[in-house]
Amino acid sequence: MPSLGRMPPQDNPDDRIALLQGTLDLLILKTLVLGSCHGQGIARSIQRQSEEVFFVDHGSLYLALQRLEDKKWISAKWGVSENNRKARFYSLTAKGRQQLVEKTSEWQRLTRAMGLILDGRPSSEEV
Numbered sequence: 001m002p003s004l005g006r007m008p009p010q011d012n013p014d015d016r017i018a019l020l021q022g023t024l025d026l027l028i029l030k031t032l033v034l035g036s037c038h039g040q041g042i043a044r045s046i047q048r049q050s051e052e053v054f055f056v057d058h059g060s061l062y063l064a065l066q067r068l069e070d071k072k073w074i075s076a077k078w079g080v081s082e083n084n085r086k087a088r089f090y091s092l093t094a095k096g097r098q099q100l101v102e103k104t105s106e107w108q109r110l111t112r113a114m115g116l117i118l119d120g121r122p123s124s125e126e127v
Helices: 023-032 039-049 058-070 094-119
Strands: 074-080 086-092
Touching (some): 023 039, 023 074, 039 058, 039 086, 058 086
């Protein structure tokens, strides 16, 4: 399975982390809440908002955009980018907004559970 994105190289070139399946979809949906955007802009926004931790591979990005469009979570139309080039601009649909709420809730539950484990706090059953 191809990676959906990866962290930029650190000191060790093998020190890259593949994003979990579905993560890229969620990041795209969240980015599009701010308004329509072309693919390059989406990739830059994710990288900037993650403080340069997430780098979105363009091949993976465009596969994800196509998948989201097929699911009717986003829509696309042709327009002209800020550098005067023809580009597809993607927008969040009502169905996409609903998915964003559901997926965000799932991620918040997951990250809370990971935090509990990583922080090493005993569960209420262990106390």
